[in-house]
Amino acid sequence: MEAFTVLEAIVAPLDRPNVDTDAIIPKQFLKTIERQGLGKHLFDAWRYLEQDGKQVDNPEFILNQPIYADARILLARENFGCGSSREHAPWALADYGFRAIIAPSFADIFANNCVQNGILLIRLSADEVDHLFHEVAANPGYRLRIDLPAQEVQTMGDSRYCFPMDAGHKHKLLNGLDDIQLTLQHEGAIRAYEAARRQSAPWLFRDGV
Amino acid sequence: MAAKTLYDKLWESHVVHAEPDVAVLLYIDRQLLHEVTSPQAFSGLRAAGRKAWRIDANIATADHNVPTTDRAAGIVDPTSRLQVDTLDQNCAEFGIEEFGMLDPRQGIVHVIAPEQGLTLPGMTVVCGDSHTATHGALGALAFGIGTTEVEHVLATQCLWARKSKSLRVWVDGELGRGVTAKDMVLAIIGKMGTAGGTGYAIEFAGPAVQALSVEGRMTLCNMAIEAGARSGMVGVDAITIDYLRGRPYAPVGRIWDQAVAAWSELHSDADASFDAEIRLHAADIAPQVTWGTSPEMVAEISATIPDPARESDMVRRKGWTDALAYMDLQPNTPLSAIALDKVFIGSCTNARIEDLRAAAAVAKGHQKAASVKVAMVVPGSGLVKAQAEAEGLDKIFKEAGFEWREPGCSMCLAMNADRLEPGERCASTSNRNFEGRQGAGGRTHLVSPAMAAAAAIAGHFVDVRDWSAQ
Numbered sequence: 228m229e230a231f232t233v234l235e236a237i238v239a240p241l242d243r244p245n246v247d248t249d250a251i252i253p254k255q256f257l258k259t260i261e262r263q264g265l266g267k268h269l270f271d272a273w274r275y276l277e278q279d280g281k282q283v284d285n286p287e288f289i290l291n292q293p294i295y296a297d298a299r300i301l302l303a304r305e306n307f308g309c310g311s312s313r314e315h316a317p318w319a320l321a322d323y324g325f326r327a328i329i330a331p332s333f334a335d336i337f338a339n340n341c342v343q344n345g346i347l348l349i350r351l352s353a354d355e356v357d358h359l360f361h362e363v364a365a366n367p368g369y370r371l372r373i374d375l376p377a378q379e380v381q382t383m384g385d386s387r388y389c390f391p392m393d394a395g396h397k398h399k400l401l402n403g404l405d406d407i408q409l410t411l412q413h414e415g416a417i418r419a420y421e422a423a424r425r426q427s428a429p430w431l432f433r434d435g436v
Numbered sequence: 437m438a439a440k441t442l443y444d445k446l447w448e449s450h451v452v453h454a455e456p457d458v459a460v461l462l463y464i465d466r467q468l469l470h471e472v473t474s475p476q477a478f479s480g481l482r483a484a485g486r487k488a489w490r491i492d493a494n495i496a497t498a499d500h501n502v503p504t505t506d507r508a509a510g511i512v513d514p515t516s517r518l519q520v521d522t523l524d525q526n527c528a529e530f531g532i533e534e535f536g537m538l539d540p541r542q543g544i545v546h547v548i549a550p551e552q553g554l555t556l557p558g559m560t561v562v563c564g565d566s567h568t569a570t571h572g573a574l575g576a577l578a579f580g581i582g583t584t585e586v587e588h589v590l591a592t593q594c595l596w597a598r599k600s601k602s603l604r605v606w607v608d609g610e611l612g613r614g615v616t617a618k619d620m621v622l623a624i625i626g627k628m629g630t631a632g633g634t635g636y637a638i639e640f641a642g643p644a645v646q647a648l649s650v651e652g653r654m655t656l657c658n659m660a661i662e663a664g665a666r667s668g669m670v671g672v673d674a675i676t677i678d679y680l681r682g683r684p685y686a687p688v689g690r691i692w693d694q695a696v697a698a699w700s701e702l703h704s705d706a707d708a709s710f711d712a713e714i715r716l717h718a719a720d721i722a723p724q725v726t727w728g729t730s731p732e733m734v735a736e737i738s739a740t741i742p743d744p745a746r747e748s749d750m751v752r753r754k755g756w757t758d759a760l761a762y763m764d765l766q767p768n769t770p771l772s773a774i775a776l777d778k779v780f781i782g783s784c785t786n787a788r789i790e791d792l793r794a795a796a797a798v799a800k801g802h803q804k805a806a807s808v809k810v811a812m813v814v815p816g817s818g819l820v821k822a823q824a825e826a827e828g829l830d831k832i833f834k835e836a837g838f839e840w841r842e843p844g845c846s847m848c849l850a851m852n853a854d855r856l857e858p859g860e861r862c863a864s865t866s867n868r869n870f871e872g873r874q875g876a877g878g879r880t881h882l883v884s885p886a887m888a889a890a891a892a893i894a895g896h897f898v899d900v901r902d903w904s905a906q
Contacts, residue, residue: 314582
């Protein structure tokens with residue numbers, strides 16, 4: 228997994244609350260057995276229109292505006308990523324090029340899935356997010372600098388917003404770590420737990436029933 | 437000893453290792469696998485040369501992509517077929533038990549695991565599916581995970597997890613006639629909002645919850661995720677134990693007695709405290725209908741569609757305006773005036789035998805409205821289907837002009853051939869009314885099975901409490 232330290236990039240604003248993972252990546256793209264290649268289907272229903280049986284870009288959709296072509300930071304409203312647990316949502320966001328999302332709140336499963344895929348989720352207050360939406364609208368090509376070690380979002384005008392961060396998630400993102408290797412360092416503890424449970428609750432093991 | 441919540445008990449009994457201030461390594465007793473969220477997990481294992489840690493902790497079935505007609509003909513869509521074939525191959529390679537597409541035990545993972553006794557009280561249950569919360573109805577800690585975590589559980593039988601805060605939803609009194617667990621949970625979501633439970637584990641409790649069957653409790657816990665919570669749960673009582681007795685994978689004999697004794701502790705202590713509590717009165721809950729594109733956009737059947745102009749919160753006002761535009765609905769329209777193109781009775785929320793009985797009781801002796809193109813009944817599992825047929829429910833549905841299908845997720849998310857066409861409006865017993873959920877451009881209204889059946893016959897929403905008078 229790619230490590231995350233500091234990112235300076237253009238911010239794309241997606242001004243709607245409760246953006247669900249069905250909207251991020253609709254079901255017809257979940258039939259893949261791969262992790263890669265989902266970026267072109269990100270926000271498919273909003274991003275494309277059907278014209279004469281052909282798929283064309285919807286000029287109204289924010290990501291289709293040329294100014295946001297190189298956006299790496301997504302600015303969103305509350306409860307972003309709600310609904311289905313599909314990890315295809317962060318796969319699509321990452322494959323498209325987003326490395327960080329700023330919003331007042333994120334759904335729990337989506338947030339977990341983002342950490343597994345090197346996407347940094349930044350929780351700012353609803354007022355701060357609202358202010359950033361105004362800034363993005365007023366300043367074409369608006370950029371932000373995200374400093375994960377310092378847990379700060381920095382504007383080009385040198386304002387700073389601190390954001391909270393789970394220490395474990397931060398460590399994982401900074402180092403691009405894979406959990407399985409880390410967990411297998413506790414193999415002895417897992418075996419000991421299993422042995423004790425086999426004694427106290429044998430019905431949890433199908434050969435124990 | 438300090439009083440504990442059910443969630444405390446479930447959590448503490450599964451801690452393998454605790455890192456100070458970071459996360460806990462939590463042991464997982466049961467993992468359910470399906471074809472959509474597992475292929476990349478198995479590829480990951482294969483690439484790293486890893487085996488499954490504990491094969492017997494896993495059970496697999498294909499449910500999202502499977503056709504609900506002519507099962508023996510196989511899957512027509514090649515990408516759907518590849519995904520289902522990939523699950524078969526992965527299960528064979530890694531030695532995991534699978535209920536294949538033609539097995540009578542096949543069905544929606546969240547229907548078949550409780551049905552088989554594969555979900556037991558006191559377990560941690562995970563699945564790459566957000567509706568895993570369903571299994572909390574049996575006093576288990578059950579939650580949805582992503583594919584990377586599916587791989588992690590396959591490889592280590594554990595997950596790194598952080599304890600949620602606790603929220604008790606307490607429902608007093610008794611539900612009125614014609615009002616169901618589905619109406620209860622929609623009313624709860626209407627009150628809490630879809631982000632109200634974010635960061636919480638919900639325990640549903642109180643006299644109205646205790647009065648529900650295990651199937652009703654599953655409907656309730658199933659939609660905890662629609663209130664933002666990864667897990668919902670109900671304490672174990674005699675109803676839970678009665679439900680489990682004799683299930684194929686439930687313990688027997690001396691081990692059963694030992695299990696029952698342990699399970700009887702799986703409820704919150706009387707003086708346990710919760711981080712938050714929400715209280716409702718069951719008698720205040722009427723049949724619910726969603727009108728928008730988020731489950732929190734819900735109202736009782738006698739209501740009219742709200743006017744965004746009267747909402748003072750600007751973000752919410754915009755959300756409502758966008759939703760009504762997508763749904764092609766006008767403010768102040770009575771919900772009972774909304775006409776339907778299709779009706780879907782099914783999904784992990786409402787496709788168990790009691791749901792089908794409730795829908796059949798309404799449909800019996802009536803005819804689907806001519807204006808409703810399709811009313812589809814999709815049982816949650818092969819065994820639910822067989823039970824319904826033994827009771828003659830299939831006949832009632834077919835005589836009323838409904839279609840009787842093979843089990844699967846079907847039009848809850850339209851990954852198979854069952855879907856809405858752009859602009860079509862559907863009364864659905866599923867769990868999500870998101871834009872395009874049941875097919876691109878489709879419009880979904882969430883209701884209970886009885887309300888869906890009544891809407892299929894009337895052609896528009898009606899109050900099922902008035903049904904017997906019709």
